[in-house]
Amino acid sequence: MTEHPGEAAPAERNAPAAPRPATGPDGGPGGPGGQEGGQDGGQGRLDADAGLEELPPDLTQAILEATKQVASLLKGAGHPFALAGSVAVYAHGGPGNLQHDADFCVLPEDAGAVAATLRDAGLEVYTPPEDWLLKARCMGQDIDLIFELARQPVTRELLGRAEELPVESVRMPVLPVTDLLAGLLNAFTEHHCDFGAVLPIARALREKVDWPRVRHECGAAPMPDAFLYLLERLQVISPQDDDRGGLP
Numbered sequence: 087m088t089e090h091p092g093e094a095a096p097a098e099r100n101a102p103a104a105p106r107p108a109t110g111p112d113g114g115p116g117g118p119g120g121q122e123g124g125q126d127g128g129q130g131r132l133d134a135d136a137g138l139e140e141l142p143p144d145l146t147q148a149i150l151e152a153t154k155q156v157a158s159l160l161k162g163a164g165h166p167f168a169l170a171g172s173v174a175v176y177a178h179g180g181p182g183n184l185q186h187d188a189d190f191c192v193l194p195e196d197a198g199a200v201a202a203t204l205r206d207a208g209l210e211v212y213t214p215p216e217d218w219l220l221k222a223r224c225m226g227q228d229i230d231l232i233f234e235l236a237r238q239p240v241t242r243e244l245l246g247r248a249e250e251l252p253v254e255s256v257r258m259p260v261l262p263v264t265d266l267l268a269g270l271l272n273a274f275t276e277h278h279c280d281f282g283a284v285l286p287i288a289r290a291l292r293e294k295v296d297w298p299r300v301r302h303e304c305g306a307a308p309m310p311d312a313f314l315y316l317l318e319r320l321q322v323i324s325p326q327d328d329d330r331g332g333l334p
Contacts, residue, residue, distance in 0.1 A: 146184040149173065150254055152227035153188040156204065157258040160190065163203040167192050168248035169260045170232060170269070177251045177260045180290045187228035191240045191261065194233040201231070236272035263294040271300065274309035281313055289322055297323050 153173050160167045169177060171189030176182045192200050201211045201220055210223045211231075218234035233240050248259035261269075270284050288295070304310035318325045 146182060148225065149184040149186075149188055149227050150176075152224040152229065153253055154256040156188065156190065156209075156222070156224050156229050157253070157256055159203055159207050160192075160200065161258065163199075165192060165196055165200050165203065166242065166245050167200070167259065168245050169253065169258055170235070170266065171230070173253065174260045174266055175263075175287050175291070177253050178263050178266075178291055178294060180263075181286050187230055189230045189232055191232050191235060191245065193242065193245070194239050197231065197233050204229075204231075236269045263291045264296040264299055267291075267295055268300050268303050271304040271310035271313060272307070274307070274313065276309070279309050281316060284313065285316075285320075288317055289320075292322055301326065 150173070153169070157167075157169065168174075168191045169189070170191045172181075172184055172186065173188045176184060197220055201222075204222050204224075205211050209229075212221055214221050218232065220231040220233075222229040222231060235244070244261070244265065245259065247262055247265060249262055250257055251260040252258075253260075267284075267288060270287070301314060305314055314323070317323045
């Protein structure tokens with residue numbers, strides 16, 4: 087579940103037939119010094135589909151296993167990151183029927199180094215047509231490495247707000263619910279406006295959301311404002327007496 091305006095739902099974003107080597111957002115090579123990682127096939131290397139046969143048939147569990155593996159690699163290499171998307175919602179106690187991919191926010195300037203770390207571990211990493219993320223494959227599952235969230239670059243401030251939460255047995259930084267929901271609402275456009283996908287999240291995690299901040303950051307745009315009005319009518323949140331487009 088990648089939050090970005092005008093893009094197809096994650097299930098519709100297919101990898102290109104001939105993936106290009108991963109690059110950073112500046113178009114440079116993915117690894118430090120322009121060198122490809124993972125050439126020596128050394129100890130600790132992971133096949134992109136290694137262990138797939140051991141995974142349970144439950145897709146949710148398969149995505150969680152891949153999430154834990156990638157998070158462990160990023161933590162081990164010291165890369166700043168935060169879990170985002172549907173797996174982050176799950177980590178906060180939201181709906182747990184995972185169907186698509188795992189999303190990680192990374193700094194734009196770290197994208198190349200992150201790609202090199204994953205490639206050195208044996209994962210396939212490539213650059214999709216979209217210019218705001220890299221993609222990887224781990225244990226048969228799709229991984230999105232996002233350096234632009236809802237039209238805004240990922241910043242150290244955003245990553246600094248991440249909460250340390252367990253994803254099953256592995257603790258990792260996870261974006262707060264308010265940031266997750268604001269990213270989803272800011273991604274709404276006339277061509278990509280699936281209220282039905284976001285409504286269960288808002289309902290399940292409403293007590294963890296800073297709703298005045300969400301209104302302030304999102305409510306001026308028509309699609310997020312319409313969603314907030316829907317939440318009011320469904321009594322998920324309380325109506326705002328003054329202008330619903332933002333804080334007084």
